[in-house]
Amino acid sequence: MKSSKPKGHINWHAAAVAGLQIELAEHRDYLTYHPEYPLNRGKRRTDCLIIKAPDAPPLTSPIGRIFRRYNIIDYKGPDESMTISNFFKAQSYALSIPDYLKQHQAIHEITLTLMTHRHPRILISYIRKNSLENTKDPVEKIIDGLYYIHIGFIPVQLIVLPELPHEQYLWLSCLTNHLTKDTPLEQIGLAYKAHEDDPLYQTFLNAVIRANSMKEGDEKFMCEALEELFAGRLEAQKQLGMQLGVQKGVQIGTQETLSKMSSLINKLLNSNRIDDAKRATEDPAYLDSLMAEFKL
Known part of the structure; x- marks a missing residue:
């Protein structure tokens, strides 16, 4: 069924970062958010950099559990897809953080979080087909909507927003342009x-x-x-x-x-x-x- 699209620009990126901050509110004293963080002196930016304080205790939220010192967020809106090329580009962005910060040891303190509204079946299929890991599935389901991707040099997690359980992640699971009768x-x-x-x-x-x-x-x-x-x-x-x-x-x-x-x-x-x-x-x-x- 077709519907008229809302007029005007909708800042999905700001809403997604706000949703993350709401969901991780219990850790607010240890996390600093930098939306549209520059990766060089030009126009190269990442959607958000979340810096975790060195003295932060382990984060209890499944989404935050993977976090290290520097945590890159790459978000795709409702009308975008997390493609194979997007995946590698986001990894390149994350891996450029040490050079930008001039802290080469930071390579061991980086994570990448991919956020998308669509289940990236083609990307997941590609990762499974080309993984060098022979002992386990390189795409590990943690909870509904949250997956760890065991590939590359840095920890990567994938968040599929509409798959997240409402009772655990109320806000991010409801970040949508397609409300249904199941939306709480x-x-x-x-x-x-x-x-x-x-x-x-x-x-x-x-x-x-x-x-x-x-x-x-x-x-x-x-x-x-x-x-x-x-x-x-x-x-x-x-x-x-x-x-x-x-x-x-x-x-x-x-x-x-x-x-x-x-x-x-x-x-x-x-x-x-x-x-x-x-x-x-x-x-x-x-x-x-x-x-x-x-x-x-």
Whole structure:
């Protein structure tokens, strides 16, 4: 069944990193996140580098258990695939960390985490066919949706997001643009209420809400359920847009104004710039600069 795609850019990478931080919250004192981490002085970047503190105790989360000092995250969005070439490119990115840090011994402190929405059957088949390991399966299932790949010079794990168990990884398992009746929306709503002012949760839900603006069949039902569950957040975004409209001296309620304000809010939230959104409601000059920055 076809559905209309949501308009505008959805920052899946920011949502995925936010989801990781939420899921690994119990280890927040020992993990530092560096999204879009540069690997050289040019444009070469990795989706995220997670640095684990030297004095960190063993991480209890299955996803974090593999972590060493430097942990590269390579993420593919809902419309992408984790291909064979992606796999080797991600490994090359991880292996370039020691040179960039000028710490050659760091080669023994690196891990690679691959995150994808699609089960990479072709990649897994290729790894199994070409593995030099004769004693065990080079793709080891740890839990549903989490696999260790025993190949190459560094520890590698593969996370297939929709396969993760909801009861263990509620947020990452629900990072999707295709909600179903099995998606635990009420559970997400209850968990969100305790963190509704946290930018991480806002970034995550902003992506999910916008990505699931569907119009047909069961997808319409799930979209309506999602919007009803987070009506307060959606209304808050609308109110902020109206406040921005007042600051701009434009009549509240005009479609053009609301559209521009909504677009600005979404862009700021996608970029995790919550403080900028709040400041814009109080500082007309800063609002003007934001509108110019985003060409609105």
